Amino acid sequence: MSEMQAINDWGLSIDVPLTVSDPDNFAWAAAADMVVVGLGGAGVAAALEGCERGMSIIALDRYAGGGSSAANGGVFYAGGGTAIQKAAGEDDDPANMFAYLKMETGDVIADDTLRAFCENSAADIDWMMAHGVPFEPSIYRKKTSYPPLDKFLYHPDSTLAEPHRSVARPAARGHRGVMRNGNKAWGLGAAIYNPLRAAAIAKGLDFRRFAEARQLAVDTDGRVIGVRVERIADPAAAAAFERAIARANGWMAMLPPTFFGSQISYGIGARYLAKAMRIEATSRVSEWVRARRGVVLSAGGFILNNPMVRHFAPKYTASMPNGTLGDTGSGIMLGVSVGAHADLMERVSAWRMINPPVAWSRAIMVNARGERFVNETLYGATIGDALVERNGGRAYIILDAKLRKDALRQAFGPETLAFQRDITLLNVLFASKKAPSLDAMADRMGFDRDAFRATVAANNAAARGETPDIFAKMPSDMAVIEDGPCWAIDASADSSTFPLACMTVGGLRVDEATGEVRRADGTGIDGRYAAGRTAIGLCSHLYVSGLSYADCVFSGRRAARAIAAGASSRTPVVASAQSECTLFHSAIADGRPAMPPCE
Template sequence: MFQGEGMEQSSQNWFSSVETPIKVTGRDAVSWDESRDLVVVGFGGAGVATALQSLDNGLSVIALDKFAGGGATIINGAVVYAGGGTSVQKEADIADTADNMFNYLKQEAEDIVSDETLRDFCDTSPEMIDWLQDKGVKFGSTVWHKKTSYPGPEYFVYHSDNSLATSYKKHATPAARGHRGYVPIEEGRKATNLGYSIFNPLKQSALDKGLQLETYHEVRQLVVDDNQEIIGVMALYFDNEKLLKKYQKLKQRAERLLMILPPILPGYNFFAKRAMAVLEKAKALEAQRSQKMIEAKKGVMLSAGGFIYNADMLNHYAPKYNASLPLGTEGDDGSGIRLGQSVGGITDNMDCISAWRFINPPLSFGRGFIVNKHGNRFIDELVYGATLGVEMVENHEGKAWLILDKNLVKAALEEVSGGKALNFQRDLARLNVWFAAVKSPTIEGLAKKLSLPAEALKVQLETYNQAARAQNGSDVYEKSDDDLVEITGPFYGIDISLDAKLFPCPALTLGGLKINEATGQVLDENGKVVKGLYASGRNAIGVSSKNYVSGLSVADCIFSGRRAAQHISGH
C-alpha cells in the first residue's frame, strides 16, 4: 500500500478532514488494494444513478460511502420533479410539454445553468421516469390539484413548486410535476424517510449488475499523477469487524433519535442534541481505521452531498442561515466539495441556501398576510415555502410575522383536524396557534405586542383588505383573488422568523463545484477540466443550484449522475 504524506489543507477556512492529494508519478507507483473503471464517492441519489448507468454501459464500478449509503435521498419525502409529459402525468391526465416545463423552470433556475442544459433536463424528463420505473421504482398517479407543501398520503402527483402562483402562471401553464415514489398509505403519513422507495430499487438494480458497494469507507484523499490526472482515492475503513459493528450500532442509535420527530417540529433539536452526543462516541472510534488505496481506471465521481451539516462551512459561506435547522444527513459535511477543491476544482454559489418556510397547510395560514420587522408586507404568502424562506432571509434579515384573524385561525385548526392533514402539518399548526400566537382586539395592540410599527402594520392591513374586497386582481404581490380574504379583529400574530422557537426553518445548501455541463467534469480556475474527476448532485452546480422546489434536487442528482456516466463510458 502506498503511504501518502497528505496533510490537512492549510487554509484556516478549510473546515474539513479532507487532505491534500497524494501525488505519484503514475499508476505503477501505487500498490492498489482495489481497481475499478469508476470510483463513486458518496452513494446517495447522484451516486447510485452514476453507478447504475455506468454498469449498464459495461463499466466496473466501486461505490464508497462514509456511512450506510442513501444520503439525503433516502430520508426525504420520495419526490422526484419531472414533467414534459411523463407516463405518470399522462396516466393522471396532466397536460404538460417540455417547452412548458422549461418556461416554468427558467424562472427558478435563472442562469445557474445554460438554456441548453435546462432544455436537455426538460426534454429527457419523461425518459428519466421511464428509466426509474424500468429499474423498479414505482409511482402512483392520483393527483392533488391544490397548493400544498406536501399532499396527503393518498396522492402521488402534486404541484411541488410555484406553478400555481399567479406571477409564475404568466410564463407557464401550471402542471403537477412532483412525482412521489409509491409507499403504502399509512407509511406515507410520515412524509419523511420515504426516499427508500426511490433509492432502494436503484441500489438493488446496481448490486444485481455487479456493483461493489463499500459502506463506512471515508475518502480522505484523491490520488493524482504527474499528468495532473485523478487516478484513484485513499479511503479510511474499519478492517476490524468487531469495531465496525460497534461503530454501526452507535450510528444506528443516533439515527433512531433523529427520526423520533420530523425536523420542522419543535422538540426535534432535543433529540438531535442527544443524537450528536452518540455520534461523538462513534467519531472517537474513527482513529482506529486503516487505509485503502483504490484505483479509478476511467474516473472518480464526487457525489457526496452538500455541506449543511458542517456548521463551520455554513458560517463561513452563508452566516445568515446559522439559525436554520440542517436538512439532510451527517454525510452532508462538504467533504465531496473539498475533495474537488483539493485538486484545483473551483466552486460557485456557495452562499446559496434553500430555507423552507412552509405555512400551508393549513391553507388559511396562507390567506393571512406576512410582514417584516418594519411592518411591511413583502410576498405572496402562498408561494412555495423555499421561495418565501429565501426572500425572508436574504432581503428581510430573517424576520417575519404571519398576521391572521379569529376566523382564519378557526378555519386553520379545522383544516388540519380529523386526518385532513399529515401529522407534522397538524402539530405545527396547533403548536403555533396554541402556544406561539399573540392576540389583540386591535391591529395597533397587536403591533405593540409584536414590537412592530403600528402605523405601517395598519396600512398593510387596510391595503390587503382593500384588495380582498375588490376581487379584481389588484393585490400588489399578485396573490390570487381566491386566496385573499378580508381580515378583521381580533387579530393574531405568529413569529415565522428564521429563528422562531416554535416554527423551525429547515435549510440545505445548493452551491458546489463548477463542472462542464455537457460531461460533468470538474473545472479549474481557468475553466479547464480536471482530468479524471467528475461531480454530480449537490457536490456540483446543477439545475437546482439557484432555487429549490420539492423533488428538483433528486431529479438533478439522477440527471447529472447519468450524464456523467455516459461521458465516462464514452457514450
C-alpha cells in the same frame, strides 16, 4: 489562510493530493473504471448508468449509503409528459416545463442544460421504473407543501400561483415513490433509492460501505486517478458502527433542535455518535482505490458543517439543518483540494412552508416593519428566500379571528399530515401573540403603524377584488383581515416553534455537458466529475420539491455517460451541476443535529 488550512479549520480530514509518478506500479488495494464517492441519489444514478455502459464501478460511502436522498420525502420532480402524468390526465410537454423552470432556475445553469433536462425528464422516469422504482398516478390537485400520504402525484412548486401560471400551464410534476413510513413524510426517498441501488449491485457494482474518502491521487499530468479511503474492514466493527449510527440518527432526528426536550434527545444521540467515532478511530484501515477512467464526487452539501455554514452562509446559522450526517462539505472540499472552483456557496434553500393550513397562506405575512413582502401562496423555498435574503430573516403571519378558527379546523382535516397538524397547533395555540386591534398589534410587534395599516388595507382591497394584488396573489387565495382581535405567528428564520428547514445548494462548478469539474478559470480537471448537491445544478438558484432528487439522477447519469465516452472538455464553463457528502464532528459540539429532510 490557505485553502487546505481552511478545510482543516472547518473540521474536515482531507489531505493534499498525492502525486503518483508510476500508477501501474502503485500499491492500489482495488481498481475500477469509475470510482463514486458518496452513494446517495446522484452516486447511485452514476453507478447504475456506468454499469449499464459496461464499466466496472466501485462506490464508497462513509455510512451505509442513501444520504439525504433516501431520507427525504421521496419526491422526484419530472414532467414534459411522463407516463405517470399521462395516466393521471395531466397536460404537460418539455417546452411548458422549460418555461416554468426558467423562472425558478434563473441564469444559474445554461438554457441548453435546462432544456436537456426537460426534454429527458420523462425518459428518466421510464429508466427508473424499468429498474423497479414504483410511481403511480393518484393525483392531488390542490396547493400544498406535501400531499396526503395516499397521493403520489402533486404540484410541488409554484405552478398554481401567479405569475407562474400565466407563463406556463400548471402541471403536477411531483412524482412520489410509492412507499409508506408509518405516518411520517420522511424516509420515503428510499422508494426511489433502494431499487436503483439493488439494480446497480445486480449489474456488478462493488459497494464499499463505511469507507470515508480522505485524499485524491493524481498523475504527473494532474489527472485524478484514485482515492484514499479510511475503511472499517472488520465485519463485527462495521456492524457495531452501523448500529451506533442508526441509534444516533433516531435520537437526533426525534425533535427539531429548537423544541423543548430536544437537548435531551440530541444529547443521547450525540453519545451514540461519539461511540461510532470511537469505532472508526480504532477499526479503520487505509486503502488506495484506483480509478482508471474517472472519479465522481457525489457526497452531498454542507448544511451539517456549522463552521462552513457560518463562513459561507451566516444568515442561515440559526435555522434548522435539513440533511443527514454526511452533509459536511467533504465532497466539495475534495474537489477544491485538486484546484476545483466552489461557487454559490452562500446559496441556501430555506423552506417556509405555510400550507397546510390553507388559512395561513390566505392570511398575510409581514416583515419587521409590518409590510407584506411575498405572495403567500408561492412554494415555501421561494417564500424562505425572500424572508432571509431580502427581509433580514424576520417574518410574521397575521391572522384575524376567522382565519385563526379556520387554521385550527384545518389542522384536524383528513388531508393534513401529523407534522403539519402539530406545527399548526403549537403556533396557533401556544406561540402566537394576541392583540385587540391592528394598531395594538403593530405596537406589540414593533411594526410601523402606518406601514402595517397600509399593508392590511391593500390586502383587503385586493381580497375584495377592488385592486390587483401587488404580489399577484389571486383574490380567491386571499382573505380580508378584520380589525381585531388578531394574532401574530413568528415565522422568522430563528423561530423556536416554527423551524426554518435549510439545505445548501452551492458547490463545484462543472462542465454542464459532461459534469467534469472546473477550475476558477473554466478549464477542466481530467478524471474528476461532480454530481448532486456536491456541485452547482438545477436547484442552485431556487429549489422546488423533488428538483434536487431529479438533478441527482440527471447529473449522475451525465457524469457516467461522459466517463464511459472518455469525454474531457477544455472550454470555459457557463454554469454548473451537483452531488452528496461525508461527516463533521463539530456538529456535535455546536449542537446542530441532523434532521430528516421532508421535501
